[in-house]
Amino acid sequence: MSILNGKNILLGISGGIAAYKSPFLVRLLIKNGANVQVLMTPSSKDFVTPLTLSTLSKRPVLSDFFNKDNQNELWNNHVDLALWADYFIIAPATANTLSKMASARADNLLIATYLSSKCPVFFAPAMDLDMHKNKANKLNINKLIDFGNLHIPVNSGFLASGLHGEGRMQEPNEIIEFVSSSILKQKKLYGKKILITAGPTYESIDAVRFIGNFSSGKMGFSLAITAANLGAEVFLVTGPTSLNIENNMIKTFNVTSADEMFKKTSELFSDMDIAIFSAAVSDYKPKKAVKNKIKKEDNSNLNIELVSNIDILKHVGGIKKKNQLLIGFALESENEIDNAINKLKKKNLDAIVLNSLNDHGAGFNHDTNKITFINNKSEIVKFKLKSKREASKDIFNEIIKLKNE
DSSP, X not given: OOTTTTOEEEEEEOSSGGGGGHHHHHHHHHHTTOEEEEEEOGGGGGTSOHHHHHHHHTSOOBOSSBOXXXXXXXXXXXXXXXXXXSEEEEEEEOHHHHHHHHHTOOOSHHHHHHHHOOSOEEEEEOOOHHHHHOHHHHHHHHHHHHTTOEEOOOEEEEOTTSOEEEEEOOOHHHHHHHHHHHHHHHOTTTTOEEEEEESBOOEESSSSOXXXXXXXXXXXXXXHHHHHHTTOEEEEEXXXXXXXXXXXXXEEEEOOSHHHHHHHHHHHHTTOSEEEEOOBOOSEEESSOXXXXXXXXXXXXXXXXXXXXXXXXXXXXXXXXXXXXXXXXXXXXXXXXXHHHHHHHHTTOSEEEEEETTSTTOSTTOSEEOEEEEXXXXXXXXXXXXXXXXXXXXXXXXXXXXXXX
C-alpha cells in the first residue's frame, strides 16, 4: 500500500510550459490512492485545461476566490482547503509563483491557500536555465527552504527555449518518489501493524445493569492516532466509549465485555509487530448474568457472586514472539513503581506505562495524563503532566527506542 493512500493532497499548478506534465502527476497520485484537489493560477489554464484535470482528479478544479459562473458567487475558502490537506505539492512552481510564496503576495487562490497551510509543502521549480540561475530566484528558493518547505530540485536537460541545462521540472514519477520518500523519513512506523486496546469493559449483571469502570478511552484513542501519524496500520479494539475516530490507517473493533475483548485481541495478536494494552479491563464478572431485569424487592439485598475474567495481557505475554513488542498499562495507588515492575515481569511485557491515582489530572476521564515509562531492563523515564495526545507521542518515542535496540 502506498504511503499516499487515503491522503488529501492539494496540487498547485502555476503558469509554465511544464504544466503539460500535471495531468500525468494527477493520474499517478490517484493511482497511489490519494484524494487530489487541483488549484490553478489563472495563467496556468493557458497551458493545460481545467477540464482535463477535473476529469482525472474527479473534483472541480479551483482557480478563483469565487465561482463566478454561479449566480451566488460561492467563495472557495482557502483556509478550509489548507486545513483539508495532508500535503501540498506545487508543481510546476514558476519563478513568479516562487517569488509570491517567498514574499507572501496573496493575489491568487493558490498563494492564499499556501499561506494558510499547516501541512508539509513540496515545491518543484520549473523555468529556463538563466532564470533558474538568477540570484533573486535562488534567494527565493532558499527562503522557502528556510521556511520549512520541501524543495524538489530541478533536473538538467533540454529546455523549451532550446537551451540545455538545469531548470526542467522533475518527471511526475520522480515527484511521487521524492514526496513518498520524504514522508517515509518522518513515518518511523511505516509498514508496522499495531494492536491497541482502549476504554472500559462492561460485565452484565442483568439486562440493564453491569459492572464497569470510569475509563473514557481517551488515552487509547490518542495512541491510535499517534501510531497512524507515524505510518502504522492500527487495529483499535475498544470497549464502550463516546469517542469516534475516522482515519484510513485505523481499523476499529467495538467490543463490550472482557470475553469479547479477549476473543478479538486473540484473533489479531499473532500478526502484530507491536501491541499496546491500554484498556481498563474488568478484573471480575458476575458468575451468571440474568437475561431479564432483576426486580427490586422491598427490604432485600442483592448478592452477586463474582468470578475472575481471563487475564488478557498475561495470555498474550505467554504467546508473544521474539519479534513482537508488548506494552501494558498499570494504574496504581501505592508502591507504584514496584507494583508496575512486578506486573511487567509476571506478564512478560517489554514495557509498562504507569499511571498513578495520586497524580492530579492523570488517569480516568481526564484530557491529561502523567506517565512513567518502564522497560524490561527496569529503566524508568518519568514525564510531566501533559495532554493525552502529547503523552502518546512520548510513549511511542520510547517504544521506537525499544524497537531499534
